[in-house]
Amino acid sequence: MPKKENAVCFAIVIVTISMYTIHENHRTKRLSTSDVISLQPRYRERAARIREQCRLHGSEYNEDWISLRRYANLAIDDRPRLYISDKYKVMVCNVPKCGSTQWRKLLTYLENDSRKLTVTEYRKKFRDRLLWHAENGLDAAERKVNEYYRIMTVREPLERLVSAYKDKLVKVKQPVFVAMTKRIRSKNGNNTDGELTFSEFVDSILAAPDLNRVNKHWKPFTANCDPCLFDYDIIAKLETIDEDFPYIAAKLNIKALGAFSKDSDSLKKKWKSNYRDYYKALTRHQRLKIFELYKSQYDYFGYPYPDYL
Known part of the structure; x- marks a missing residue:
């Protein structure tokens, strides 16, 4: 350079x-x-x-x-x-x-x-x-x-995903995330006024056609x-x-x-001391799939793979 x-x-x-x-x-x-x-x-x-x-x-x-x-x-x-x-x-x-x-x-x-x-x-x-x-x-x-x-x-x-979920989608107030929550819950046939669960959040990421074009708060580094x-x-x-x-x-x-x-x-x-609990509450299939999506970020930036998969 x-x-x-x-x-x-x-x-x-x-x-x-x-x-x-x-x-x-x-x-x-x-x-x-x-x-x-x-x-x-x-x-x-x-x-x-x-x-x-x-x-x-x-x-x-x-x-x-x-x-x-x-x-x-x-x-x-x-x-x-x-x-x-x-x-x-x-x-x-x-x-x-x-x-x-x-x-x-x-x-x-x-x-x-x-x-x-x-x-x-x-x-x-x-x-x-x-x-x-x-x-x-x-x-x-x-x-x-x-x-x-x-x-x-x-x-x-994956800690960052929990942070984004808690900050943007739990007790959400910003209109863009209110609309996002309603859209995700309606696709699952759930009450659109209810709180989005972490499992629903993860499933919405897994269903995204292109991870590089998801919301910037959970877009890969x-x-x-x-x-x-x-x-x-x-x-x-x-x-x-x-x-x-x-x-x-x-x-x-x-x-x-x-x-x-x-x-x-x-x-x-x-929550940082127990963020793993959010993943332990998911199915093993969800844990493996969400890790697979973000695995390259662990490789690029030298983070050890999670021990809770």
């Missing part, structure tokens, strides 16, 4: 905007130079694994230039959701249920000098940070993709972010984010408070 410009210095100042808060009492740990050096093999191994999987699946990197030509005729919603900070030359692929809200907040605050924003301002500002909205034409977007420091975050694939094209500088994982984010901060000389700390609310959900 072409050599990027030297990382620039910047700081994240903690601000509060209504419900969009990065808490001051949550501290992002600082890494020493020796810590950074000791972690480098982790990220080299993650990158090497993805490259090997890409080769196995018939995708090869262009070592000289990332071309966006394949997206020329695709709608914005069908392209990877790449959020950027022009000031700091950073690009983060938005993977729902993988810390995406934290990343969008950080990039939005950075781009606006961390000034206090209303909720409405925040929502507009982070939409403006989407690469495809910020640039007029693929050529300008392509230049930034090749120049900026590229980050992608993932998590245990590879379909969301196309790592075989973008060759991300860092693959972070929620399971190790308390080290991965400080590593990124150290590499880019970021002084950060409250981002992705172990105390962050998003990392302390109680």
